[in-house]
Structure formats: structure tokens, C-alpha cells
Amino acid sequence: MSDCIFCKIAAGEIPAKKIYEDDLVVAFHDIRPVAPVHFLVIPKLHIPSMAELQPEHAEVMGRVMTVAAQVARETGCANGYRMIINTGKVGRQEVYHLHVHVVGGPEVLPAMVKY
Ligand code: AMP
Ligand code: ZN
Helix, strand or coil: CCCCHHHHHHCCCCCCCEEEECCCEEEEECCCCCCCEEEEEEECCCCCCHHHCCHHHHHHHHHHHHHHHHHHHHCCCCCCEEEECCCCCCCCCCCCCCCEEEEECCCCCCCCCCC
16 A cells, blocks of 8 residues: 555655564554553554454464564563554544554553543
8 A cells, every 4th residue: 555654664665663573564663652652563464454354364463463462571561561453433543554552561551441
């Protein structure tokens, strides 16, 4: 996707504070962190959201999850963290390239969702 900001980060075409990269995924710091630790893990493959996820994406999504856990261990989330995948309009997704937020730090996080 030529106009997708996360595809451009994956390709190295725009800068990001990358923490980890391999053949399938990239992890980088969120530009507007909401907690002391806030990074994103994305597949290099352009998948718009969880709504488009298919069985053939199992390998890359497995990598997304294991890399998220590894980077969380390495960035000060010893006592836990929250992983969030905002999806579609109801989920208030802003960037339509599937990404996992990992949010944490030393303090206990606020309640998950408030209505
Ligand atoms: P959402 O799609 O609602 O899950 O959120 C998208 C997230 O991407 C937000 O937390 C933004 O701060 C973050 N974001 C947007 N552009 C960039 C960028 N260029 N580098 C890092 N994070 C970004
Ligand atoms: Zn993309």
C-alpha cells in the first residue's frame, strides 16, 4: 500500500524509533505514548485490520505476538502490560495497517474500558 504510513515505516521510507525488526515484523515506539512503555508491533505485510485476518496470516501473527512478548520483557514490563488491537470504527482504529499496542510500565494501568 503506497500511501500507508506503517508500510512506509516497515520499508524504512519514513523514520521511526525501531526497537526490533526481522523478516516478518517490526516493533517501534508509538509517536504519542500513553504510558511509560508504549510500542507497536506490526506485520510487514499490509493487513488493514483484524477484520481482514485470514488463516494464512497465522505465521506472521504468531510472530507479532512472540515479538511483542520479547520486546515487553526487554523494555521494563516485568510486572505486566496490556496488549491492544483497535479494530475498525467501533474500536477507534486510526491507522489501517494492523498493529498491536503494548502498553505498560511500573504503574498499574487504568481500567480497561469505560463507558
Ligand atoms: P490506532 O490505529 O487507533 O490503534 O492507533 C494508531 C497509533 O499509531 C496511535 O497510537 C499513534 O500515536 C500511532 N502512530 C501514528 N503515526 C505514527 C508514527 N509515524 N510513528 C509511530 N507511531 C505512530
Ligand atoms: Zn500498510
